[in-house]
Each structure stands twice: as C-alpha cells, then as structure tokens.
Amino acid sequence: MTETAIDTAGAESLDLSPAELALCLEIGAGHGRVSLQHPLLPRLLGLGVVIADQYAPGDLVLAKAEQVEARLREQTEHEAQAALRSMREIPKITHALQQVQRRIDPATTVPVQEVFVPGLQGATEAMARELDAVMFSVCSAQPGHRRPEVIAGSRRRDVPVMAERDFRWRMVYDVSERGNPALADYVVDMVRAGAEVRTTPDPFSRLILVDGRHAFFEDRGLIQDPRRGGVAVAEPRPGAWHCQSPGVVGYLGRTFEQLWERSTPWSGDEADPAHAITTPLQRSILWELEKGKDQTQVAAHFQTSRKRVQRALTDLREALGLKTLWQLGPWWSLSPERQIDHRPAPPPRFR
Structure with a gap:
C-alpha cells in the first residue's frame, strides 16, 4: 500500500477529529480489518498516523506517536524551506515585470528615486x-x-x-x-x-x-x-x-x-579576555607607554632591546589594521582589554 503525504502547509489543522481518533483506536486494538474504502482513512494515511502492516499485507497498524511527530516535523521543515525559496524568487519576478512595464510606460512604473x-x-x-x-x-x-x-x-x-x-x-x-x-x-x-x-x-x-x-x-x-x-x-x-x-x-x-x-x-571575540588581541607582553608595554615613557625607556625597564619592544607593538598594530604606532594610544585608551590587568602587569621575563 502506498502512503500519500498530506499537504501540511495547506491544511487548516492537524488535529484529529473524534471520529478519526475512534478509527485509530479500532485499528490499534486490532478489531478486525478496516475497509480500505473507509472515508477517514486517506487523511490518516497521509499524516502517517496509520501505516501498512509489513507482516500482514492488506492490514493496517497504528504508527508510534514519536514516528508520526518526526515525520510531520521533517515534512513541515521541507515545506517551509520550499516556501522560503519561493519568497526569495518573488523579487526576481517583480524586477523582471518592472523592466517590461518600464518599456511600455516608464512614467508610471519608475518609483520615487x-x-x-x-x-x-x-x-x-x-x-x-x-x-x-x-x-x-x-x-x-x-x-x-x-x-x-x-x-x-x-x-x-x-x-x-x-x-x-x-x-x-x-x-x-x-x-x-x-x-x-x-x-x-x-x-x-x-x-x-x-x-x-x-x-x-x-x-x-x-x-x-x-x-x-x-x-x-x-x-x-x-x-x-x-x-x-x-x-x-x-x-x-x-x-x-x-x-x-x-x-x-x-x-x-x-x-x-x-x-x-x-x-x-573583526571576529567579535575581542571583548572576551580569553580571546584578547593583545598578549601579556604587549599590554605590559602599553601600560608603561601610558605612563609617558618612550620605547627606549620601556626596553630598559624590561631589560630588553628597543627592537623587541617595537616588534611587539608592530605586531599589535598589524593585528588591529592600524597604519601607525601612534594610533595604538587612542585604541588602548578605550580598549576593554585594559580590564584584563586591573593593574600594570609585572615585567615579563625575556630569554
């Protein structure tokens, strides 16, 4: 027996009537063979509530509620996706018709510019x-x-x-x-x-x-x-x-x-300290620069080379997409990453 899928999108309701529920009860209880010409049977077959008995050809059995739910959900999702695809095509039809109409009467079809x-x-x-x-x-x-x-x-x-x-x-x-x-x-x-x-x-x-x-x-x-x-x-x-x-x-x-x-x-994760743009070293350097020190003084503070300090700042500038190192100051002054270190981080060790 072939089941016919019901049009859930066009149906007013998926509720079962008392008569349909009574028929389900009769089929589920196995009270005799139900006539395939029963007027309520096509809808129950379409919903998948009643299915063919694979062990007894010609007989019907009541489907499990979970199977019915899964089938209806899947069918409804397919119909919703098809409807969404149709909605996307509407502007194309509208545009094509507008092009034709403008060739006929441009004055009445062109919207306010x-x-x-x-x-x-x-x-x-x-x-x-x-x-x-x-x-x-x-x-x-x-x-x-x-x-x-x-x-x-x-x-x-x-x-x-x-x-x-x-x-x-x-x-x-x-x-x-x-x-x-x-x-x-x-x-x-x-x-x-x-x-x-x-x-x-x-x-x-x-x-x-x-x-x-x-x-x-x-x-x-x-x-x-x-x-x-x-x-x-x-x-x-x-x-x-x-x-x-x-x-x-x-x-x-x-x-x-x-x-x-x-x-x-901008990945959107920079507001989370766990995904900070800055490294601990870069934040330490920025804290020292904020005190008014220049790069040479920061290098001396950390007992490293000025070149290494400049490299750390250049890496941060490139990560932010800035053009000059001077732009790091305004960015750092407003950056939520200042909250990662509630006070200036201790000088990191350099190998």
Missing part, C-alpha cells in the same frame, strides 16, 4: 522598515563613535532579525571602535547570529544598503558652484536620504565593496 527623511528618529524608522523586508543582503558602514544607548537600540532590533532571517549582513566600523565595550558586545552577538564585521582606519561616510535596491546616507549639505557667485555651504540636516535610483545605489554598492576589501576582519 530619492527622498529626504528628516530627523534621526524618522530616518531610523525608515531604515527599520526596509530591514524588516530584507531578502538578500545588508551592507552598513558606520563611522565615528557609537554611543551605548544607540548600540542598545541596534541590538534589540538587529540581533533577532539576523538570527531569524537568511541573508548576508556586512558591517564596517572605524578601527578605534574596537575599544568600545558596548560595540564589542554587540559585535559578538551579531557575529554569532551570522553577520560579518570589519574595521578600517581609513575615513569613510555613513551608508546603509539593503538588497542592492535601497541606499540610506547622510545629508552632506550644499556647496554652491564658485562660478555662480562664490561658495555657500549649507549645514547638513539631521536625517537621511533614502535613494532607490539603480545607478546611484549601484555606485554606492561598488564604493562599499572597495571599503570592505580594504578593511580588516
């Missing part, structure tokens, strides 16, 4: 709406210092979205933010959920890209052409531009890719 969303709250809400509908990818470039309260809001919004949805999220921060404890904790959660995070010492502008179709960026003010009566700089307005122009979004997407390629991965 760009709009300025005033105020930080308004811009945040506009970006949140697009993040809620993300299908494929998010690219975010966040320069400058991120305040704890801003990070807390991002954590509440971003971590659940990243954990529940299947898309790629790439983030770029200024390298100095590696010493921001609140951001480090946020990065740990986002990386665990599947995000990719990098840092760079290079200057860059704030940018959010969603699915390669929406771009959000800051208002940079207005500079009047000098040939038209001098230079007049208008102050940037709080808020963000929301742009859907394919050409502009594509250009900004390529700009982000170049920024991403120049950036250094």
Whole structure:
C-alpha cells in the first residue's frame, strides 16, 4: 500500500477529529480489518498516523506517536524551506515585470528615486522598515563613535532579525571602535547570529544598503558652484536620504565593496579576555607607554632591546589594521582589554 503525504502547509489543522481518533483506536486494538474504502482513512494515511502492516499485507497498524511527530516535523521543515525559496524568487519576478512595464510606460512604473527623511528618529524608522523586508543582503558602514544607548537600540532590533532571517549582513566600523565595550558586545552577538564585521582606519561616510535596491546616507549639505557667485555651504540636516535610483545605489554598492576589501576582519571575540588581541607582553608595554615613557625607556625597564619592544607593538598594530604606532594610544585608551590587568602587569621575563 502506498502512503500519500498530506499537504501540511495547506491544511487548516492537524488535529484529529473524534471520529478519526475512534478509527485509530479500532485499528490499534486490532478489531478486525478496516475497509480500505473507509472515508477517514486517506487523511490518516497521509499524516502517517496509520501505516501498512509489513507482516500482514492488506492490514493496517497504528504508527508510534514519536514516528508520526518526526515525520510531520521533517515534512513541515521541507515545506517551509520550499516556501522560503519561493519568497526569495518573488523579487526576481517583480524586477523582471518592472523592466517590461518600464518599456511600455516608464512614467508610471519608475518609483520615487530619492527622498529626504528628516530627523534621526524618522530616518531610523525608515531604515527599520526596509530591514524588516530584507531578502538578500545588508551592507552598513558606520563611522565615528557609537554611543551605548544607540548600540542598545541596534541590538534589540538587529540581533533577532539576523538570527531569524537568511541573508548576508556586512558591517564596517572605524578601527578605534574596537575599544568600545558596548560595540564589542554587540559585535559578538551579531557575529554569532551570522553577520560579518570589519574595521578600517581609513575615513569613510555613513551608508546603509539593503538588497542592492535601497541606499540610506547622510545629508552632506550644499556647496554652491564658485562660478555662480562664490561658495555657500549649507549645514547638513539631521536625517537621511533614502535613494532607490539603480545607478546611484549601484555606485554606492561598488564604493562599499572597495571599503570592505580594504578593511580588516573583526571576529567579535575581542571583548572576551580569553580571546584578547593583545598578549601579556604587549599590554605590559602599553601600560608603561601610558605612563609617558618612550620605547627606549620601556626596553630598559624590561631589560630588553628597543627592537623587541617595537616588534611587539608592530605586531599589535598589524593585528588591529592600524597604519601607525601612534594610533595604538587612542585604541588602548578605550580598549576593554585594559580590564584584563586591573593593574600594570609585572615585567615579563625575556630569554
């Protein structure tokens, strides 16, 4: 006897009716052979509640509850994955139809190319709406210092979205933010959920890209052409531009890719002392430099060579993706790794 899988996705309920339960009881108790033409039998066979007796052809037996549960879960997961794949295909169909429609009547099918969303709250809400509908990818470039309260809001919004949805999220921060404890904790959660995070010492502008179709960026003010009566700089307005122009979004997407390629991965574990970037030696050197000593004085303090001290600092600079040793000072001043040593570590031994 061949079992027919029931469409669990289209079924209103998987509950068994009293009549179906009575039939299950009859089959399970072995009270005679049930007619294969019984009107309730197809659904029970489809659910796998009732199965063919492999030892008595033509007879039916009641399946174990655990087997029924495992089968239904597996089938439902397959259907959910198929539905998710279909959802991913919807933008492709929409895009193809838009291309056809624009050839017929461009004026009525082209969406608003760009709009300025005033105020930080308004811009945040506009970006949140697009993040809620993300299908494929998010690219975010966040320069400058991120305040704890801003990070807390991002954590509440971003971590659940990243954990529940299947898309790629790439983030770029200024390298100095590696010493921001609140951001480090946020990065740990986002990386665990599947995000990719990098840092760079290079200057860059704030940018959010969603699915390669929406771009959000800051208002940079207005500079009047000098040939038209001098230079007049208008102050940037709080808020963000929301742009859907394919050409502009594509250009900004390529700009982000170049920024991403120049950036250094941040694993997200640096906030954990067990996975510190710095070594005990490097932290000891940084503590001494913070007191105002130069590298020669630090080398004398540790009774080693200046070259060895410089090598330790260079290794740390390269690990952080910094360009100069001078940038280690600001990074160390904000680094959560300062908490690893509640006081300056004792001078390490050099062989």
